[in-house]
Amino acid sequence: MLIGNADAHGKNFSLLYRAGERRLAPFYDMICTLAWPELSTTPAMKIGKSDSIENITPVHWQKMTQETRLSWPMLRERMEELGHKTLNALAEPGVRSAADDNAIFERVAGIIRDRALSVLQGLRSTDGL
Numbered sequence: 761m762l763i764g765n766a767d768a769h770g771k772n773f774s775l776l777y778r779a780g781e782r783r784l785a786p787f788y789d790m791i792c793t794l795a796w797p798e799l800s801t802t803p804a805m806k807i808g809k810s811d812s813i814e815n816i817t818p819v820h821w822q823k824m825t826q827e828t829r830l831s832w833p834m835l836r837e838r839m840e841e842l843g844h845k846t847l848n849a850l851a852e853p854g855v856r857s858a859a860d861d862n863a864i865f866e867r868v869a870g871i872i873r874d875r876a877l878s879v880l881q882g883l884r885s886t887d888g889l
Contacts, residue, residue, distance in 0.1 A: 761803070762842055762879060763872050764794035766813040768804030792868045794875075818882045840883050846876040 774785040793799045794813070801812045808820030808827075821839065825832045849855060850869050859865035 761816055764792040764875055766793045766801050766803050792871055794871050795868045818886045843876045843880045
């Protein structure tokens with residue numbers, strides 16, 4: 761959701777093998793589907809019964825925590841942490857230099873930056889909850 765991916769990536773996972781140990785890969789098959797307007801914005805895995813990844817608000821996340829019996833303060837803290845990490849990663853020089861096409865990078869990075877800032881702003885509005 762944070763990077764604008766409406767695909768069902770909760771079902772995707774990959775393992776990393778190193779020195780005889782196995783662990784889950786932190787990311788797998790990640791893409792900003794919002795960069796392609798012809799793709800659906802309907803989340804494959806709904807959050808608080810949202811009908812579009814573009815309309816998910818903290819209220820949807822709070823509803824999801826109630827439905828799943830997760831802790832809203834824990835989820836809120838994690839979302840805030842990921843929002844900041846996302847913004848910081850976009851500012852890393854290596855991220856830009858890894859892109860083959862600067863125009864596409866700017867388009868995708870702009871979508872992701874706007875989404876991360878929107879999430880952080882929405883979370884600030886829930887401080888009193």
